[in-house]
Amino acid sequence: DHSGILVLPPGTAEPGAGGAAVLGLDDVVFHLAITPDRGYCMSVRGLAREIACAYDLTFVDPADVKPLPVAGEAWPLTVQAGTGVRRFALRPVTGIDPAAVSPWWLQRRLLLCGIRATSPAVDVTNYVMLELGHPMHAHDRNRITGGLGVRFARPGETVVTLDDVERRLDAGDVLIVDDAATAAIGGVMGAASTEVRADSTDVLLEAAVWDPAAISRTQRRLHLPSEAARRYERGVDPAVSVAALDRCATLLTDIAGGAVSDALTDWRGDPPRDRWSPPPIRIGADLPDRFAGVAYAPGTTARRLTQVGAAVTPDGAADGALTVTPPSWRPDLVQPADLVEEVLRLEGLEAIPSVLPSAPAGRGLTAAQRRRRAIGKSLAQSGFVEILPTPFLPAGVFELWGLPDDDPRRATTHVLNPLEADRPHLATTLLPALLEALGRNVSRGLVDTALFALAQVVQPTEQTRAIEPIPVHRRPTDTEIAMLDASLPRQPQHVAAVLTGLREPRGPWGPGRRVEAADAFEAVRIVARAGGIEVTLRAAQR
Incomplete structure (x- = not known):
């Protein structure tokens, strides 16, 4: 009260008893930060189960008591x-x-x-x-x-x-x-x-x-x-x-x-539910061992999953798999990886050795990688500057170019969630990105410019089409994977170059030389030589 005297309820303590127990000064209070995925731990029941798992103790569920009699409906x-x-x-x-x-x-x-x-x-x-x-x-x-x-x-x-x-x-x-x-x-x-x-x-x-x-x-x-x-x-x-x-x-x-x-x-729902546990999950008894790279004692998987409250039964298959029915308070256990996490957590993540995998012997670059590097190096040595082109095209770019309706470059792949709303198409050619970079340089006074790009383009095929989203909580079936592979567009590597202004700069040796068609032909020869391709140039037949 206002005088500083603590008035205790009757029966709290006997006269002469120590005050520490009454005031709770001899008690221990744990402050716990429960993560969102462990909601069951926001109770004595859940924490007691976790402690029993940690110390390999027998857990007695306080909710497992004899139910009261039932007769009739309590309320409409x-x-x-x-x-x-x-x-x-x-x-x-x-x-x-x-x-x-x-x-x-x-x-x-x-x-x-x-x-x-x-x-x-x-x-x-x-x-x-x-x-x-x-x-x-x-x-x-x-x-x-x-x-x-x-x-x-x-x-x-x-x-x-x-x-x-x-x-x-x-x-x-x-x-x-x-x-x-x-x-x-x-x-x-x-x-x-x-x-x-x-x-x-x-x-x-x-x-x-x-x-x-x-x-x-x-x-x-x-x-x-x-x-x-x-x-x-x-x-x-x-x-x-x-x-x-x-x-x-x-x-x-x-x-x-x-x-x-x-x-x-x-x-209990409409229609009424008779069970509350998530669907059963099939898991190999040695799957935690293979995930962690640790040989756990036989029966560890079944023992640990039983401790968390799951019903574990042998599958009966030759591989010794288990059928695990997660408990009703663990809706987060939906796939084998979730069960593996529980086993590893209870066995101790700190017990998993930190061993770096041995790196395979180096094999060097592939032929395609060597060819790509040779082409880029040859163009750079010839005075071209490489750019990293954006893979997206703005809407209406081909109308601006005046391309015919049947030009294959018009067959673009439309992106449902583009990074930029005004660039919803995947590039079928590198030229739009190159010309955009060229225009940006010229607008800033760099009128003598030679650029090239070496990147993938996206070319739809007859099988390319939009696919319905596949659920992420399970592995795709073989049929779904085959359907996805068949619907993918072609993505070949292309190289393109653009030039403008003076190809040879002004100096004491002369007024310089402007870019000509022969410079574009020479760029083609440079790419062909670096790629090991024989190219023949001839006048077009008109």
């Missing part, structure tokens, strides 16, 4: 399609003592986790959230009008949240509503209309699983971060919704009295 519920709700469970608790206070041990644990204690009904939902990682909400049952529904917000709709702030909603926000008002912004914060108050005696406990992306968008747009939203946007285990609900109801009656109703509403 409708869920609008497309809202992203995976599971929605409700169970009533009636006859609680509104004057009850949460025990000191529960208040203290909440305070150590940065949560203020308010009332038993709210405190137990927060406590079970910290314990099992499943956010929940308590509604005043007597203040709910009619049935509950889950739907999208209407444009311009508003709601007063538990912090007494009126918030304007967006059409993408998901709400829990009754027949008269909004009961909560789903997965973010409850509303004042069904708030548990000091005189509440009957509550309706809610445990739902929402779409992580939708929760993240809503809480960021409303600037309304909450402990529940932090967990929902990282993913919540839908398999423990009812277990968390039962744990919360039991704990509430232990603290505030009352009775847990046998009625339970458990909406």
Whole structure:
């Protein structure tokens, strides 16, 4: 109080007991930075599992308890399609003592986790959230009008949240509503209309699983971060919704009295889902060994994946492969590489030796590479300057040149996402880039210029066409790879050169010599000699 005296709740400590334990000064609090891909670690359940894996201890799942009896529906519920709700469970608790206070041990644990204690009904939902990682909400049952529904917000709709702030909603926000008002912004914060108050005696406990992306968008747009939203946007285990609900109801009656109703509403999707685990994954038992270059003990893969909660069974194939069903709280495990990462992480990434692979013996340049270097070197020795041409063409460049409609250089490949919006085509010739560079030099006073470019061009074939995007979460099939290869355009190496101004500079020896057609012919001969090609020049027949 104001005099500096700390008033302890009854039963907190006996007279004469040490103050360190009461004040929590002899306790240890760990501050953890949980990465977005480890949302299951934002609970005692998840951290205990990780500690058990790290020390090879037996893990006892606190969510694996005997369920409470079920008889009838707890509350009418409708869920609008497309809202992203995976599971929605409700169970009533009636006859609680509104004057009850949460025990000191529960208040203290909440305070150590940065949560203020308010009332038993709210405190137990927060406590079970910290314990099992499943956010929940308590509604005043007597203040709910009619049935509950889950739907999208209407444009311009508003709601007063538990912090007494009126918030304007967006059409993408998901709400829990009754027949008269909004009961909560789903997965973010409850509303004042069904708030548990000091005189509440009957509550309706809610445990739902929402779409992580939708929760993240809503809480960021409303600037309304909450402990529940932090967990929902990282993913919540839908398999423990009812277990968390039962744990919360039991704990509430232990603290505030009352009775847990046998009625339970458990909406599991439309159509209802009977399993929550991701699809099974087939993995070779020695795949982690081959990834890490380490010979792990036999059975390591199965042992480590079992520790993280996966169901592992032998595949029965001759290669000793395993069929692994990831646990419901690990939606990030979708391919063999994810399972390999788990095995290597638990075995210790620091145990993987840092050994550089032996480099193969040098074989020198290929014939094509030697030819390319010889051509570039010969042109440079003849006074040409090499440029690196852009592979993109501006729209309308060939109309500016006046090329015929049937000119093959007009058959360009259109890029759907070009780096520059005004250059949507891949170059079929190097001349546009060369002429653009030549014009830039002349405009800056460099009128005596000789440039060349040696690069690939893109020439579509009859099979070149746009391909539908292939999913990135799996390896493409052989048919898809063959289709992609067949649709690729030709990409040959081209060389081109442009000249302007004086080919021989002015000096004491004379006025210099302007560029002539013979200089272009000589550039062709230089390229041919360097490439080992015999070229014959003759006058065109007209």
